[in-house]
Amino acid sequence: MIEIRDASKNDTPWIATASESIGGPLIVTNSQLVDISDHPALVAVANAERVGFLVYRSLAPDIVEVIALKALHRRIGIGSALLNALPARVGADTGHRIELDTTNDSAGALAFYKQHGFSVVKHRRGAFAEVLALKGYAVDGPVIGCGGREITDVIRLRKILADIDVRGGSDRA
Ligand SMILES: CC(C)(COP(=O)(O)OP(=O)(O)OC[C@H]1O[C@@H](n2cnc3c(N)ncnc32)[C@H](O)[C@@H]1OP(=O)(O)O)[C@@H](O)C(=O)NCCC(=O)NCCS
Known part of the structure; x- marks a missing residue:
């Protein structure tokens, strides 16, 4: 059973450390360098252990941006539980948008x-x-991602919330 709760100040160091594998705690999103510790987050908990987090911010009254999302254990519904919980947590309604890089x-x-x-x-x-320039990295040669592919492009994704998302999602989590 995966439970989702709002992060507290006590979670901040854990989130910062857990974010290191995805380039945190300083993350470039929407062409801006942000410190994830400055933004609200959701934490996923299973068996009394933290197993994932989602950091977000409001970009406009009807746009919420996911700055960072990580599941410590893959393919058991942690990422889905976090993402599905977001609309209700931020009061997003049908037609609101979720965006991320x-x-x-x-x-x-x-x-x-x-x-x-x-x-x-x-x-x-x-x-x-x-992204590398904003983070102050001078990289000589290609940057290879975990999957063995060179990281070159930034892809902006968007979801426009439908009734089912606002009611809490349809996923197994
Ligand atoms: C992206 C991420 C948040 C997904 O979280 P997750 O908890 O593993 O995802 P879920 O279990 O909720 O997956 C829901 C569905 O999304 C799809 N999905 C998730 N991960 C997938 C993958 N690696 N490949 C293909 N489909 C995938 C599947 O349809 C999955 O349903 P299924 O498992 O029943 O087939 C997680 O992989 C993560 O933390 N990534 C951040 C780090 C990262 O991307 N690192 C890559 C470099 S190491």
């Missing part, structure tokens, strides 16, 4: 978001160089 190397993440009804709004080829 991902990269071209993350085939698994792209499949996950597509399964959740997201579609590509902008595929920015070569934009990962901007």
Whole structure:
């Protein structure tokens, strides 16, 4: 059983550490460098252990952005439980949008978001160089993602909430 709760100050160090494998705690999103510790988050808990987190911010009254999402154990519904909980937590209604950035190397993440009804709004080829520059990294040579593919592109995804999302989602979690 996966439970989702709002993160408290006590969760901040854990989220910062857990975010390291996805490039945190400083993350570039929507062409801005943000510190995930400055933003609200949801935490997934199973058997009294933290097993995932979702960091978000409001971009406009009807747009919420997912800054970071991570499941510590894959394919058991943690990511879905976090994403499905978000609309109710932020008071998002039908027609509201959820947006986020991902990269071209993350085939698994792209499949996950597509399964959740997201579609590509902008595929920015070569934009990962901007991410590295904003983070102050001078990289000599290609950056290879976990799946063995070179990270080059930033892909903006968007989902427009439908009635079923607002009522709490249809996923198993
Ligand atoms: C993307 C992420 C949040 C998904 O979370 P998750 O808890 O594993 O996903 P769920 O169990 O909720 O998956 C729901 C559905 O999404 C799809 N999905 C999720 N991960 C997938 C993958 N790797 N490949 C294909 N489809 C996937 C499937 O349809 C899945 O349903 P199923 O397992 O019944 O087939 C998780 O993989 C993650 O934390 N990623 C961040 C880190 C990352 O991307 N790292 C890559 C480099 S190491």
